Amino acid sequence: MDINDLKPITRCTVEPSGDGLVARVGDEEYLVENLPIDTEKACRVIGQLDGNRSVSDVLASDAFDDIPRAHIEAMIQSFFESGLIDKNESPDCVSGFECILELEDLQNELLYKTLYRNVFWEKCQDPSQVPLNVFYGMAIENYHFLFRESWFDSPILGFATSTESRVLMNHFFCEEYGHDELILKSLNEIGITREQIYRTVPLPETLALCNSLAHWSATDPLFFFSTMGVLEGKDLKLDSYVNAMEESGTVQEDFIKYIKSHSNINLQDAHGNLSREIFRRIPVVARSEIERMKRQTHMFIEIYDRFYTAIWEHYSTTSSLLRLVN
Ligand SMILES: [Fe+2]
Ligand SMILES: [Fe+2]
Structure with missing residues (x-):
């Protein structure tokens, strides 16, 4: 913020002393020398910074016309740095809940532009056009994701910032495990065994996707929490993949039923609300944090979009379902 727009509060009393001035805070005294402006005027400026008037309002007085603005600003700045004048800035932050709503706006905008229109989900609109291997491949990749x-x-x-958020997350972890x-079990129904998938x-x-989430979880917990609503299907009333199958x-019913029961757990336990519930328990988030998380949201949605696109591109063209390492 421009120094002239601030409404600082002087934490000291000041009076001229020789070539400089003496600033007093309680029993402590500070000698300030080499002032860039006249000592008397410096004391008058400082004395008028009462938290109600902006710096520009104070300097609007004719008495300070003959002093270069840059000199006054330099003096006030040095008083900020020594703690003798408080900037009195209101912190730029919002509640955790406002933060997640703002992030969700961006997530939704990006999801509707990309992921919800990608080839996998487009093809699921007409299930007769989806090769069986794509339905199976989605389960295989979902297995790999959940396994990790x-x-x-x-x-x-x-997570130490909020006890209640931590409790929620631990509860979710137990439910997901x-x-x-x-x-x-679904894969077993089509003849894929645990030994094979390993x-x-x-x-x-x-x-x-797994690596990105692991990185964010370890280094940027707040951002990781914001991704969970998307991953758990925050906007879904039903699972379009299950529906398409x-x-x-x-697709045989025995294959679908276990995947459907997993999908129902997400819906019934409201896992899609998790981001909101966690952020609801975080009192404040700085504006700068929100802007940073917005920048990362673009990357997250792009990685998630590519996850589904890759499933279509690989499994719609391959005849072998398993990508064996040996
Ligand atoms: Fe799950
Ligand atoms: Fe879940």
Whole structure:
């Protein structure tokens, strides 16, 4: 903020002393020398900074016309730095809940521009056009993602900023634990065993998503929390993937049922609300933090978009479902 727009409060009394002035705070005295302006006028300026008037209002007086503005600003600045004058700036921050609503606005804008229109979700609108391997491939990549969920859910369990948020996160972790096993049951139904899936690697885009989330979870907890609503399907009333499989007429019911039960857990336990519930328990977030998280949101949505696009591009063209490492 421009120094002239501030309404500073003087924390000291001042009076001229020789070539400089003496500033007193309680029993302490400070000698200020080499002032860039006349000592008498310096004391008058400082004395008028009462928290109610801006610096420019104070300097509007004719008495200070003959002093270069830059000199007065330099003097006030040095008093800020020594703590003798308080800037009296109101902190630029919002509540955690306002913060997540603002981030969600951007998430939604980007999701509707990219991910919700990407090839995977577009094709799911007409399930008869989706190859069986794409439905299976989605389960395989989802398995890999859930199998690695502890990479990104566990670093956050010790979140110290808010006890209530930490409790919520720990509760969520317990609910999520083992969901990869549900997907594995579906894969078992089409003949893919645990031993086989252990010998496979995810698509690079799946690993990129896992690695990014693990990085954010370990280094930027607040931002990681903001991603959870998107990952858990905050806007969904039903799972379009499950719906598409059911409507396709090509996917066996035994394969769908475990994936559907996982999807229902997310819906029934309101996992999509998790980001909001966590942020609701965070009292304040600085404006600068929100702007930083907005910049990262672009990257997160792009990585998530590529996760689904890659599933379509790989599994719609391959005849072998498993990407074996040997
Ligand atoms: Fe889950
Ligand atoms: Fe979940």
